Amino acid sequence: MIAIVDYGVGNLYSLSSSLKFIGEDVVVTGEKDKIARADKMILPGVGAFSDAMKKLTDSGIADIIKEQANLGKDIMGICLGMQLLFEKSYEYGEHKGLSLLKGNIVPLEGYIDKRLKIPHIGWNSLKFERESKLFKYINEGDYVYFVHSYYACECSESIIASTSYDKPVTAAVQKENIYGCQFHPEKSGAVGLNILRAFCER
Amino acid sequence: MITKRIIPCLDVKNGRVVKGVNFRGLNDVSSPIELARYYSDNGADELVFYDITASFEERKLFTDILRAVASEIFIPLTVGGGISTVDDFDRVLKCGADKVSVNSGAISNPSLIEDAAKKYGNQCVVLSVDVKRVDGKFKVFSKGGRENTNIDALEWIKNGVEQGAGEIVVNSIDTDGVKRGFDIEMLRAVLEIVNVPVIASGGAGCTQDFIDLFKQLPSIDAGLAASVFHFGEIKINDLKKTLKENDILVRL
Numbered sequence: 001m002i003a004i005v006d007y008g009v010g011n012l013y014s015l016s017s018s019l020k021f022i023g024e025d026v027v028v029t030g031e032k033d034k035i036a037r038a039d040k041m042i043l044p045g046v047g048a049f050s051d052a053m054k055k056l057t058d059s060g061i062a063d064i065i066k067e068q069a070n071l072g073k074d075i076m077g078i079c080l081g082m083q084l085l086f087e088k089s090y091e092y093g094e095h096k097g098l099s100l101l102k103g104n105i106v107p108l109e110g111y112i113d114k115r116l117k118i119p120h121i122g123w124n125s126l127k128f129e130r131e132s133k134l135f136k137y138i139n140e141g142d143y144v145y146f147v148h149s150y151y152a153c154e155c156s157e158s159i160i161a162s163t164s165y166d167k168p169v170t171a172a173v174q175k176e177n178i179y180g181c182q183f184h185p186e187k188s189g190a191v192g193l194n195i196l197r198a199f200c201e202r
Numbered sequence: 203m204i205t206k207r208i209i210p211c212l213d214v215k216n217g218r219v220v221k222g223v224n225f226r227g228l229n230d231v232s233s234p235i236e237l238a239r240y241y242s243d244n245g246a247d248e249l250v251f252y253d254i255t256a257s258f259e260e261r262k263l264f265t266d267i268l269r270a271v272a273s274e275i276f277i278p279l280t281v282g283g284g285i286s287t288v289d290d291f292d293r294v295l296k297c298g299a300d301k302v303s304v305n306s307g308a309i310s311n312p313s314l315i316e317d318a319a320k321k322y323g324n325q326c327v328v329l330s331v332d333v334k335r336v337d338g339k340f341k342v343f344s345k346g347g348r349e350n351t352n353i354d355a356l357e358w359i360k361n362g363v364e365q366g367a368g369e370i371v372v373n374s375i376d377t378d379g380v381k382r383g384f385d386i387e388m389l390r391a392v393l394e395i396v397n398v399p400v401i402a403s404g405g406a407g408c409t410q411d412f413i414d415l416f417k418q419l420p421s422i423d424a425g426l427a428a429s430v431f432h433f434g435e436i437k438i439n440d441l442k443k444t445l446k447e448n449d450i451l452v453r454l
Binding site: 011013014017018020021046047117118119120121122123124143145146147164165166186187188189192193 | 203204205207242247269272273274276277278295296297298300322323324325368369397398399423453
């Protein structure tokens with residue numbers, strides 16, 4: 001059973017559909033005991049970092065995620081969900097994250113060429129930085145779908161793939177049982193489904 | 203780097219894709235689900251669904267279809283047609299849409315873009331504009347291109363981006379249906395004033411039109427078309443191969 005953590009942000013229909021499509025049992029839930037009982041957790045998210053973190057903290061879900069992750073349960077953060085796994089974000093101020101991974105979330109603005117459009121929206125290719133179980137069924141150079149204005153930096157400890165938007169941008173991370181994708185695997189066609197399939201494998 | 207996107211647009215009425223569709227190998231050529239699957243499997247980077255129905259019952263049918271599409275097609279889906287309130291955004295986003303396109307609704311409800319962008323983020327709000335030259339000036343037309351609002355199109359688009367539109371679809375009424383190429387002049391004028399993705403619509407008749415679009419306007423993000431794809435005059439995978447041969451970056 002895969003638990004998609006529902007903490008009141010974003011549309012989880014495509015994500016739950018994509019997991020069902022590859023044959024997984026899915027529960028979309030904000031209940032702590034259900035999250036604790038699941039085999040793996042997926043942390044989605046769209047919107048602002050501070051709002052999302054506040055919802056996770058106020059509901060007590062942040063504690064259960066950290067507890068379960070520290071017990072060794074696999075977790076994958078997607079888009080903002082990936083960013084929440086890090087220590088800090090500088091999106092509209094300075095906000096603490098879940099600190100499951102080392103690194104910070106900073107704006108693309110000021111990093112990439114100012115003639116390029118922000119958000120970074122569209123299909124971009126993956127460059128592998130390290131081997132990972134997530135890449136079992138895909139190839140370097142495969143395209144995935146991105147929508148974001150902030151990115152993870154100082155994350156050399158966990159980066160497994162980058163993409164190029166004028167400069168290298170963190171695309172995927174992994175440290176032991178903690179996984180994250182900046183892009184949307186549930187919107188990245190067959191490549192995205194293959195990444196989810198690899199994550200869900202026992 | 204990010205690729206140029208090729209986007210087929212499906213007009214849906216009474217649960218069927220309209221505007222004559224002519225595909226070999228599809229059992230049901232006007233089934234939105236079959237067509238969406240076909241396009242997704244054959245290189246489309248995104249799909250746009252336009253709800254061209256009017257009644258409440260038909261709208262319910264549209265969202266049922268959207269949900270069915272979103273449960274098995276895993277590329278970005280944009281929905282437009284009949285979007286005039288934030289509740290309309292909510293209705294289609296819950297059914298699996300990723301982006302919502304507003305057109306006449308943004309004219310009748312001036313706070314719609316801002317309200318929706320605040321609630322769902324700029325990336326979710328697409329401003330679609332039907333533009334026609336009147337006395338040499340670009341004017342916004344509403345009601346499916348039938349009514350001249352007399353609004354200056356470039357001002358309107360600039361304002362829309364300031365309100366929070368994260369993407370612009372420019373549909374040139376002057377070139378739409380003529381199949382002699384996209385409206386390069388109009389699109390260039392739009393690209394000069396905004397820094398969000400711009401999608402070209404109206405006028406695609408052949409592969410060369412897409413090559414011209416991306417060569418003449420390097421900062422355009424995507425080309426959208428309906429009938430040339432539906433009638434099989436252009437196959438998206440073949441189009442993208444040709445674009446790649448012309449040094450235009452595409453996802454293959």
